[in-house]
Amino acid sequence: MQGKNPYTWSGFSLLITGIMLSLPAFFIFHLVWLTALGICMLIMSFILLSLGKAIPNIPPEVCGLLLETGIDNIATLIEELGIKTRAIYLPSSLASDRPRAFIPLHSNGSHPRITKALPQRLIARYGTDPEDIGLLISTIGSTATSMLESKPGANPYELESALTSLFTGRLGVADGTSVVLHNNHITIEIKNPRLEHSADWSHHCLGGPLATIVASVAAEAWDKPITIEHEEQLGGKYCIELEVIS
Amino acid sequence: MRIYNNYILTVAALLLITTIILIATEQNSMDVFYSVYVIEALIVTELYVYFNKKSRRGLNLVGTVLFGGFVVVLCFQVFKAFI
Numbered sequence: 610m611q612g613k614n615p616y617t618w619s620g621f622s623l624l625i626t627g628i629m630l631s632l633p634a635f636f637i638f639h640l641v642w643l644t645a646l647g648i649c650m651l652i653m654s655f656i657l658l659s660l661g662k663a664i665p666n667i668p669p670e671v672c673g674l675l676l677e678t679g680i681d682n683i684a685t686l687i688e689e690l691g692i693k694t695r696a697i698y699l700p701s702s703l704a705s706d707r708p709r710a711f712i713p714l715h716s717n718g719s720h721p722r723i724t725k726a727l728p729q730r731l732i733a734r735y736g737t738d739p740e741d742i743g744l745l746i747s748t749i750g751s752t753a754t755s756m757l758e759s760k761p762g763a764n765p766y767e768l769e770s771a772l773t774s775l776f777t778g779r780l781g782v783a784d785g786t787s788v789v790l791h792n793n794h795i796t797i798e799i800k801n802p803r804l805e806h807s808a809d810w811s812h813h814c815l816g817g818p819l820a821t822i823v824a825s826v827a828a829e830a831w832d833k834p835i836t837i838e839h840e841e842q843l844g845g846k847y848c849i850e851l852e853v854i855s
Numbered sequence: 856m857r858i859y860n861n862y863i864l865t866v867a868a869l870l871l872i873t874t875i876i877l878i879a880t881e882q883n884s885m886d887v888f889y890s891v892y893v894i895e896a897l898i899v900t901e902l903y904v905y906f907n908k909k910s911r912r913g914l915n916l917v918g919t920v921l922f923g924g925f926v927v928v929l930c931f932q933v934f935k936a937f938i
Contacts (some may be wrong), residue, residue, distance in 0.1 A: 616859070635885070642878045645888040649870040652896055652921065656866060659913030660859055663906075758908060778905030781857040803857075 614664050620657030627651035676749065680818070683746060684811035687712070690744075696815045697721070697854065698750065698824040698835045705729045707751050708825040710815055711834075713743040720854050723834055749818050750825025753780070761830040765790045768830050772797065772823060782819070783847075793855060794838070797823050799847040816840060820849045827851055859910070862903050869895050886928045893925045 631647025634640045696710040697720065704711070705726050711733070713721050721741065727733040733745040756779050761771035765788040776783040776799065784801040804818050815821060816837040828835040831853050839850040873891055882888065900914050 641883050641885060641888070642874070644885060645874050645877070648885075648889060648892060649867075649874060652870065652892055653863070653867055655917045655920065656863065656896070656914065659917050660863070660910055663910035663913050664859065774905045777858055779907055 614661055614666065616657045616664060617661030620654045620661055623650045623654035623657065627654055676818070679749070680811070683748070683815065684809060686744075686746075687811045687814050690714070692744070692814055694814070695836055697723070698821075698828040698837075699723065699727070699745075700828045700832045700834070701754075702832055703727060703834065704745065707747070708754050708829050709745050709751055710748045710821070710825075711735075711743050711745050712814060715740040715742075720834070720836065748815060748821045748825065750821040750823070753822045754825050754829050756780075757826070761826065763831045765795070768795070768797075768827060771826055771830070772799075775822065775826065776819075793853040795827055795835075795851040795853065797827075797849045797851070799823075799849070801845050802842075802847040816849075819847055823849050824851055827853075858903065858905060862899070862906075866896055866899050869899060886932060889928055890925055893921045896921060 627647045627650030630650065631644050634643035634647055692712055692714065694713050694716040696712045699709055699711050701707045703723055703726050706729065711721075711723070711727065713735075721735055721743070723735045727735060727745055729745070731744060731746070732742060734742050753775060756775060757771055758774075761767040769786055769788040772786040772788070777785060782803050783799045786800065787798045789796045789798075799819055802819055816824060817840060820837050820840045824835050824837050834854040836852050836854065837849065838852045839848075841848055870892055873895060874888070877888055877891065897918055900918060906914065
């Protein structure tokens with residue numbers, strides 16, 4: 610029974626109690642209400658046992674540690690290099706295998722023009738100019754995108770559905786999302802986010818964890834590079850504004 | 856995990872409230888109790904559309920088993936009505 614989660618334990622407990630309650634109540638005592646309660650327990654036990662199999666065995670604390678370590682390493686790298694430009698989230702078609710964040714090392718104010726897939730290297734060149742280089746890194750969004758059952762289409766409805774499925778169903782970090790599209794700007798509102806947003810240097814460059822996931826999914830959906838223009842916490846909502854780079 | 860907890864609490868609360876209501880209305884048929892429970896559990900499961908594929912597969916199996924029981928109850932009632 611090693612590795613069983615609380616859902617499985619609760620399921621087994623309810624299964625045993627349900628059988629012990631409903632059978633004597635029905636056949637010996639002839640009590641309908643007690644039999645009904647026993648059946649309720651049996652139904653709940655089936656549900657809990659089926660959910661127990663679907664939940665990963667890794668405790669959330671371990672996941673938190675892995676996430677924090679990964680973010681710390683990227684933050685150290687970015688701070689040491691003194692990068693101030695905002696990351697560009699590339700779809701898998703421009704980042705070789707999966708959506709990644711590209712941070713140009715030099716910027717003249719305009720977004721770099723990336724037309725072909727960048728090589729899978731930390732330091733990647735996107736143009737012929739000596740200054741046309743940047744860092745190509747994986748973010749939480751790169752991994753989160755692989756959790757989607759299918760690639761969303763380039764419209765706000767499919768993006769909203771994909772993000773809600775990811776945040777609410779898979780990751781459990783928010784209660785829902787809403788997406789609004791204005792020309793090449795996408796505004797995403799995340800309801801009741803449960804991931805904290807810090808205001809350090811790397812967050813200014815890459816965006817917060819939720820914004821990173823949103824930008825990666827949107828880049829994959831539109832199949833175009835995307836940047837995070839703005840993000841802020843407003844009460845129980847987290848607003849993110851993205852720009853699709855044409 | 857939060858969505859799973861919400862789902863479990865919703866189903867449990869709904870089943871308990873149904874039990875109280877049916878007992879208060881002096882319902883004595885186990886068939887009615889079981890049928891209402893199964894219908895409620897299936898509806899709530901369908902409403903939670905954002906479960907992942909693995910959870911959905913497990914819950915579909917539970918739904919099939921519960922629906923099988925419901926069909927058996929229905930067959931017994933039809934059989935009784937004709938005899």
